[in-house]
Amino acid sequence: MHSPSSRDPVRGSATDGGGPGNTGLGGLLTRDIGVVTAGTSVLADALAEQAVPVETVDWRPPAGSPDDLAVVMGDRRRTAADAEAVRRMLNARPHLVDVRPAREVLGIERGTFLHAGPPLAWDRASGPMRGALIGAALFEGLAGTPEEAERVLRTAPLDSCHHHRTVGPMAGVVSPSMWMFVVEDAEGGGTAFCSLNEGLGKVLRYGAYGPEVIERLRWMAGTLGPALRDAVRARGPVDLRAIMAQALHMGDELHNRNRAATSLFVRELAGDLADAGAADALRFTSGNDHFFLNLAMAAGKVSADAARDVPGSSLVVAMARNGTEFGIQVSGTGDRWFTGPAGVPDGLYLGAYGPADANPDIGDSTITETTGVGGFAMAAAPAIVRFIGGEVPDALAATQRMYEITLAEHPAFQVPILDFRGTPVGIDVTKVVRTGILPVVNTGIAGRVAGTGQVGAGLVSPPAEVFTQALHALAEGATITP
Amino acid sequence: MHSPSSRDPVRGSATDGGGPGNTGLGGLLTRDIGVVTAGTSVLADALAEQAVPVETVDWRPPAGSPDDLAVVMGDRRRTAADAEAVRRMLNARPHLVDVRPAREVLGIERGTFLHAGPPLAWDRASGPMRGALIGAALFEGLAGTPEEAERVLRTAPLDSCHHHRTVGPMAGVVSPSMWMFVVEDAEGGGTAFCSLNEGLGKVLRYGAYGPEVIERLRWMAGTLGPALRDAVRARGPVDLRAIMAQALHMGDELHNRNRAATSLFVRELAGDLADAGAADALRFTSGNDHFFLNLAMAAGKVSADAARDVPGSSLVVAMARNGTEFGIQVSGTGDRWFTGPAGVPDGLYLGAYGPADANPDIGDSTITETTGVGGFAMAAAPAIVRFIGGEVPDALAATQRMYEITLAEHPAFQVPILDFRGTPVGIDVTKVVRTGILPVVNTGIAGRVAGTGQVGAGLVSPPAEVFTQALHALAEGATITP
Numbered sequence: 001m002h003s004p005s006s007r008d009p010v011r012g013s014a015t016d017g018g019g020p021g022n023t024g025l026g027g028l029l030t031r032d033i034g035v036v037t038a039g040t041s042v043l044a045d046a047l048a049e050q051a052v053p054v055e056t057v058d059w060r061p062p063a064g065s066p067d068d069l070a071v072v073m074g075d076r077r078r079t080a081a082d083a084e085a086v087r088r089m090l091n092a093r094p095h096l097v098d099v100r101p102a103r104e105v106l107g108i109e110r111g112t113f114l115h116a117g118p119p120l121a122w123d124r125a126s127g128p129m130r131g132a133l134i135g136a137a138l139f140e141g142l143a144g145t146p147e148e149a150e151r152v153l154r155t156a157p158l159d160s161c162h163h164h165r166t167v168g169p170m171a172g173v174v175s176p177s178m179w180m181f182v183v184e185d186a187e188g189g190g191t192a193f194c195s196l197n198e199g200l201g202k203v204l205r206y207g208a209y210g211p212e213v214i215e216r217l218r219w220m221a222g223t224l225g226p227a228l229r230d231a232v233r234a235r236g237p238v239d240l241r242a243i244m245a246q247a248l249h250m251g252d253e254l255h256n257r258n259r260a261a262t263s264l265f266v267r268e269l270a271g272d273l274a275d276a277g278a279a280d281a282l283r284f285t286s287g288n289d290h291f292f293l294n295l296a297m298a299a300g301k302v303s304a305d306a307a308r309d310v311p312g313s314s315l316v317v318a319m320a321r322n323g324t325e326f327g328i329q330v331s332g333t334g335d336r337w338f339t340g341p342a343g344v345p346d347g348l349y350l351g352a353y354g355p356a357d358a359n360p361d362i363g364d365s366t367i368t369e370t371t372g373v374g375g376f377a378m379a380a381a382p383a384i385v386r387f388i389g390g391e392v393p394d395a396l397a398a399t400q401r402m403y404e405i406t407l408a409e410h411p412a413f414q415v416p417i418l419d420f421r422g423t424p425v426g427i428d429v430t431k432v433v434r435t436g437i438l439p440v441v442n443t444g445i446a447g448r449v450a451g452t453g454q455v456g457a458g459l460v461s462p463p464a465e466v467f468t469q470a471l472h473a474l475a476e477g478a479t480i481t482p
Numbered sequence: 483m484h485s486p487s488s489r490d491p492v493r494g495s496a497t498d499g500g501g502p503g504n505t506g507l508g509g510l511l512t513r514d515i516g517v518v519t520a521g522t523s524v525l526a527d528a529l530a531e532q533a534v535p536v537e538t539v540d541w542r543p544p545a546g547s548p549d550d551l552a553v554v555m556g557d558r559r560r561t562a563a564d565a566e567a568v569r570r571m572l573n574a575r576p577h578l579v580d581v582r583p584a585r586e587v588l589g590i591e592r593g594t595f596l597h598a599g600p601p602l603a604w605d606r607a608s609g610p611m612r613g614a615l616i617g618a619a620l621f622e623g624l625a626g627t628p629e630e631a632e633r634v635l636r637t638a639p640l641d642s643c644h645h646h647r648t649v650g651p652m653a654g655v656v657s658p659s660m661w662m663f664v665v666e667d668a669e670g671g672g673t674a675f676c677s678l679n680e681g682l683g684k685v686l687r688y689g690a691y692g693p694e695v696i697e698r699l700r701w702m703a704g705t706l707g708p709a710l711r712d713a714v715r716a717r718g719p720v721d722l723r724a725i726m727a728q729a730l731h732m733g734d735e736l737h738n739r740n741r742a743a744t745s746l747f748v749r750e751l752a753g754d755l756a757d758a759g760a761a762d763a764l765r766f767t768s769g770n771d772h773f774f775l776n777l778a779m780a781a782g783k784v785s786a787d788a789a790r791d792v793p794g795s796s797l798v799v800a801m802a803r804n805g806t807e808f809g810i811q812v813s814g815t816g817d818r819w820f821t822g823p824a825g826v827p828d829g830l831y832l833g834a835y836g837p838a839d840a841n842p843d844i845g846d847s848t849i850t851e852t853t854g855v856g857g858f859a860m861a862a863a864p865a866i867v868r869f870i871g872g873e874v875p876d877a878l879a880a881t882q883r884m885y886e887i888t889l890a891e892h893p894a895f896q897v898p899i900l901d902f903r904g905t906p907v908g909i910d911v912t913k914v915v916r917t918g919i920l921p922v923v924n925t926g927i928a929g930r931v932a933g934t935g936q937v938g939a940g941l942v943s944p945p946a947e948v949f950t951q952a953l954h955a956l957a958e959g960a961t962i963t964p
Contacts, residue, residue, distance in 0.1 A: 249865040250733040250742050251898070260732050263745030266752060271765035274756035283753035382898035383731040392901050416733070416864035417899055419874050 063433055064468030068475040072430055075478040077312030085315040085331040086407045086426040089307040089371060093186040094299035095237035099229040101221070103176035105193055106164050111142060113153075114161045116172025116364040117322025118337040122154050126323035128207025128359050131450030132171030133158075135209030139217045140175050146209065162318055162329070165305060166193040167297045167364035170205035170446055171323065178217070179225025183240065183298035185306055192302035194295070196220055196228070199288040201453060205363075206446045208453040224285075227278035234272045238265070240299040243292070244373065245412045248423070253381035254296040255365055255374030256388060256442045256457055261292035293365065300367035307331050307426075314474055315407060316427035319370050319439065319462060323362035323446070326462045330429055330470045332477065338470045340463030345445050347458015348389040357455045359448035366441050372410045372425025375440035375459065376402045380415045380423070388442060388457045398440045398459075399424065405431040405439065429474065432467045546915055546950030550957040554912055557960040559794030567797040567813040568889045568908040571789035571853060575668040576781035577719035581711040583703070585658035587675055588646050593624060595635075596643045598654025598846040599804025600819040604636050608805035610689025610841050613932030614653030615640075617691030621699045622657050628691065644800055644811070648675040649783045649846035651775055652687035652928055653805065660699070661707025665722065665780035667788055674784035676777070678702055678710070681770040683935060687845075688928045690935040706767075709760035716754045720747070722781040725774070726855065727894045730905070735863035736778040737847055737856030738870060738924045738939055743774035775847065782849035789813050789908075796956055797889060798909040801852050801921065801944060805844035805928070808944045812911055812952045814959065820952040822945030827927050829940015830871040839937045841930035848923050854892045854907025857922035857941065858884045862897045862905070870924060870939045880922045880941075881906065887913040887921065911956065914949045 034053040037044045047054040072078065102108060113136055115129060125133070134149040137156075143149035161168050168174055172195075180193040195205075198216055202208040232238065243264045250260030266286050273282040285291050304317045313331035320327055327339040342360035349355070368374030378384060379399035382392045399415060402424035409422030427439055438461035445456040516535040519526040529536040554560065584590060595618055597611060607615070616631040619638070625631035643650050650656055654677075662675040677687075680698055684690040714720065725746045732742030748768050755764040767773050786799045795813035802809055809821040824842035831837070850856030860866060861881035864874045881897060884906035891904030909921055920943035927938035 246741075251731050259728075260742060260745065263742065263749055267745055267748055267768035270748060270752050270756075270768050271761050274752075274759070274761035274764050277756070277759075279753050279756035282756050286749035286752045385898075386902075392898060416867075416874060420868075 063436060063464050064471055068468070068471045069430065069433055071475040071478045071480065072314060072471055074480050075312050075474070077479055078314065081310045081312035081332060082315055082407055082428065085307040085310040085313040085317075088188060088310075089303050089315070089426060090408060090411060091187050092190070092241075092303035092306045094183050094192075094240045094302045095186050096181055096232060096240055096295060097184045097237045098182040099179055099196075099225055099232055100182055101176065101225070102174050102178045102180050102193070102195075105180055105182055106166065106174070108164070108174075108176050110140065110176055112157045112159070112176065114159055114164055114166060114168065114172070114174040115322060116161060116168050116170065116362060117320040118325055118327030118339050119160045120158065120322040120324060122158065124324050126359050126362065127448045127450040128362060128446035128452070129171050129173075129323040131207030131209050131452075132173040132204050134450065135204045135213055135217070136173045136175040138209060139214050140177055160320075160322075161364055162320055163335075164193070165191060165301065167301045167320075167367050168195050168205065169197070169293055169297060169365045170363040170444060171207055172364045173204060177221050179221055179228075181295055181298050183295070183302050184237070185302045186237070188306040190302045190305050192298045192305060194298035194301070196224060197288060197291045197294045199284075200290065203453060206444070206453040207359075207450050209451055224281050227273060227276055227281035228269070230276045231269045231272035231278065234275065235269060238268050240295055241412055243268070244296060244299065245414070247292075248373070248377055248380040248413050249416055251381050251383050253374055253377040253384060253442060255293065255368040256444065257381045257384045258292040258296065259289040261296065262289055265292050265295065296373065297365055297367050300371040300373070303371045304367060309334060311477075312479065314429040314470075316370055316429060319366035319427075319441070320364045321361045321366065323359055326361060326466060328462065328466045328470060330474065333470060333473045336473060338466040338473070340465040343460050343463065345443050345456070345458035345460035346389070347445060347456050348387065349445070349456035350454065353447070353455035357447050357449075357452070359446040361441070361443060361460045362446055363443065365443065369439055369441050370427065372406070372413055372423040375442040376406075376425065377413065377415065377423045378440070378442060379418055382417070384442070388459060390459075401437055402440060404435050405437050429467050429470045433471050436464070438462055438464060545918060545946050546953055550950070550953045551912065551915055553957040553960045553962065554796060554953055556962050557794050557956070559961055560796065563792045563794035563814060564797055564889055564910065567789040567792040567795040567799075570670060570792075571785050571797070571908060572890060572893060573669050574672070574723075574785035574788045576665050576674075576722045576784045577668050578663055578714060578722055578777060579666045579719045580664035581661055581678075581707055581714055582664055583658070583707070584656050584660045584662050584675070584677075587662055587664055588648060588656070590646070590656075590658050592622065592658055594639045594641070594658065596641055596646055596648060596650065596654070596656040597804060598643055598650050598652065598844060599802040600807055600809030600821050601642045602640065602804040602806060604638075604640065606806050608841050608844065609930045609932040610844060610928035610934070611653045611805040613689030613691050613934075614655040614686050616932065617686045617695055617699070618655045618657040620691060621696050622659055642802075643846055644802055645817075646675070647673060647783065647787060649779045649802075649849050650677050650687065651679070651779060651847045652845040652926060653689055654846045655686060659703050661703055661710075663777055663780050665777070665784050666719070667784045668719070670788040672784045672787050674780045674787060676780035676783070678706060679770060679773045679776045681766075682772065685935065688926070688935040689841075689932050691933055706763050709755060709758055709763035710751070712758045713751045713754035713760065716757065717751060720750050722777055723894055725750070726778060726781065727896070729774070730855070730859055730862040730895050731898055733863050733865050735856055735859040735866060735924060737775065737850040738926065739863045739866045740774040740778065741771040743778065744771055747774050747777065778855065779847055779849050782853040782855070785853045786849060791816060793959075794961065796911040796953075798852055798911060801848035801909075801923070802846045803843045803848065805841055808843060808948060810944065810948045810952060812956065815952065815955045818955060820948040820955070822947040825942050825945065827925050827938070827940035827942040828871070829927060829938050830869065831927070831938035832936065835929070835937035839929050839931075839934070841928045843923070843925060843942045844928055845925065847925065851921055851923050852909065854888070854895055854905040857924040858888070858907065859895065859897065859905045860922070860924060861900055864899070866924070870941060872941075883919055884922060886917050887919050911949050911952045915953050918946075920944055920946060
């Protein structure tokens with residue numbers, strides 16, 4: 001940032017006096033002056049002390065290389081590429097079509113684990129990521145104790161969920177015996193997968209791996225998954241876009257608040273679950289306000305994947321955190337990850353927990369923000385401030401700020417209080433870099449010690465450098481009109 | 483209303499000229515004048531034509547007798563009485579405790595019919611009220627044809643639901659074989675009843691009585707009622723206040739929009755209904771966004787009844803319409819009804835229907851507005867404008883206007899977008915008369931021809947005279963300090 005205090009033209013001029021010899025300066029020194037300042041407040045403060053009218057503006061120079069920005073902005077493919085990419089994202093029609101074990105739908109073998117965020121090795125994994133991997137190893141019967149599990153995991157094949165058309169909340173650990181939602185895009189034909197939501201408290205995704213966690217995973221694989229499979233197959237595809245559109249009229253933002261969407265989903269399947277005598281599955285689903293999150297994520301994944309690989313497009317098609325790094329992928333740069341250190345969310349903590357207990361940001365649930373909901377739809381969910389902190393106007397402002405960095409307004413996802421305006425959708429790397437406005441992410445906060453579980457919920461942003469890195473890569477591949 | 487145009491002091495003065503002899507008027511004629519006007523626009527328009535600055539204010543003299551208002555305002559019991567009455571209304575803790583046939587819980591005999599609103603005889607009943615009564619007579623097997631039913635109904639005992647601790651939406655017809663929600667106030671000990679919601683379209687409460695209507699009523703009495711009874715008894719009491727508080731965070735206002743509350747209610751009972759193998763009951767309940775309305779109404783009724791009979795209180799404890807008249811009851815005036823002609827709602831119409839097809843306002847569902855939800859909570863439900871017409875700011879303004887005529891802000895029912903302010907609750911007759919602001923009611927619109935069904939939804943207000951009548955009765959019973 002430039003520091004305006006290093007040179008102070010106003011102070012310098014003022015000592016020159018106001019004689020007629022200075023009229024060559026356009027009368028600047030013979031009239032009362034008003035000053036507009038940008039950057040740090042040193043200049044504005046000095047002017048205010050001298051009773052000079054001063055207006056501060058919140059402008060800062062774009063981050064990264066100005067050359068990169070000029071090159072990418074000048075890429076002659078860009079406008080059409082972005083339009084095409086975001087059109088594909090918005091046209092997706094995600095339907096829940098099946099529920100099946102990961103080993104069948106992902107083809108992953110015993111001993112393989114998927115995780116949230118960009119690729120990660122065990123030695124760089126955070127507490128909750130290690131905790132979740134330990135839990136998954138115990139669940140799969142690969143180890144009898146957490147210590148044994150750690151030994152197994154040091155050499156086990158790990159891979160990013162995103163490399164398998166999959167997303168997982170928080171640690172996002174997927175192992176072959178877990179059951180997955182199968183979501184198909186009825187428009188574009190893609191498929192995406194997400195694990196089933198375990199509820200709150202001591203759960204694998206927040207890094208807990210105690211006996212009750214493993215017991216629940218077994219019940220989910222043995223009872224819940226098959227019950228949901230039978231119900232979905234009996235009922236037929238469930239239109240997730242329709243449920244999400246309704247839920248945004250009902251105070252959800254579909255990342256940290258999924259109470260309405262979960263309720264609507266329960267209503268869709270209740271009859272078929274009852275037919276199947278699956279009262280326990282129905283109770284479990286009904287009893288978990290966050291159950292729909294994993295469906296919103298799979299819907300987001302299949303929509304974002306539809307927008308991949310459009311040459312020249314600066315549309316963000318993935319944002320994901322592994323608890324150590326925050327990574328993004330961009331339509332015009334293929335499967336390459338741009339990563340930086342994950343931040344710690346700012347929010348409200350449960351019970352006696354505080355910021356010192358928080359792990360850095362973790363999870364693939366940022367696929368919701370990537371596709372125009374979550375933090376981007378907070379204006380639809382004013383009640384969420386009771387869960388993540390802040391005031392109602394902050395929720396409205398968060399959504400309104402995101403229009404500055406997005407390519408479109410969602411045709412189906414509306415915010416009633418903003419007069420049914422579509423949510424801001426389609427993060428544009430160039431807009432983020434030009435404005436310095438980072439995407440707002442609404443997220444749960446995991447305890448940093450393996451085995452702890454959830455400690456809070458709040459807001460976080462990606463590190464700015466992932467966008468300047470992406471811009472640089474786009475610039476390297478740009479096609480400039482001669 | 484006074485008409486300011488009958489005497490025009492400004493025009494009269496202006497012709498007098500501005501000489502110094504007029505300074506006795508405080509300089510009025512020697513200075514530029516600005517005028518504040520109230521009432522009809524004739525004066526303001528004339529001034530504006532003469533380029534005189536004019537500010538119009540929306541003031542009107544209080545309706546009714548100024549003496550009544552002075553007497554009631556001076557009733558030395560009033561402040562404490564209103565505080566006690568509204569305290570009881572707000573302290574109610576309505577729980578659904580059972581579901582049983584009307585004949586058992588209301589003790590009404592075969593051939594008796596209850597109806598919505600103030601008492602009504604057959605010869606004054608509107609089309610939808612007659613249609614619903616005909617349907618109930620067919621359902622009870624008292625007649626084989628609509629014509630036979632009409633003959634039976636000309637002499638059948640009719641009574642107001644409100645006289646039996648009962649409320650019913652739209653026509654609100656209750657006959658002995660219908661099943662009722664049994665709602666108890668865990669705090670005050672009262673009980674209230676409401677019929678089960680039939681869904682939308684051709685339904686009895688909107689005056690339809692075709693074979694499919696009667697068939698559905700039979701299924702509800704034979705299958706739905708017993709299934710809900712078994713589930714509620716297995717589960718235990720359902721806290722309706724908690725569901726309603728949540729639903730207001732989820733875009734319901736609990737009169738015309740009950741999608742969230744219905745969803746939350748389904749989640750409460752789904753497991754127990756599944757245990758009972760009642761998949762059809764679960765499907766019916768899940769498939770009807772308005773199912774919770776009748777529970778919100780019974781919750782409102784038990785809360786409003788708790789506030790009855792406080793001597794000196796001007797709190798409204800019932801607002802109800804029978805399709806011909808709109809009636810209110812007031813805490814300080816016992817069971818007396820104050821009635822006036824029911825208006826026609828202003829709103830949106832279904833399909834090809836229009837205002838000419840609309841019946842005047844009908845139903846006990848105004849018990850929601852009486853207890854601080856419905857139209858009074860529209861700010862919590864901005865999406866409702868797509869159903870009843872108007873714009874989002876109208877929904878916010880409707881709630882904010884109601885704070886002018888109510889005694890309290892609800893401690894449990896909050897509006898997130900108004901920074902979690904409690905809904906306006908407890909309509910005060912004196913405030914309505916003083917301000918001229920009438921309660922806003924959010925309602926369905928019945929077709930005026932018997933057998934039609936719903937034709938739309940919109941907003942309506944009670945006739946102002948019911949409040950001036952009530953004020954007069956309060957004045958007659960007032961206790962004035964000598």
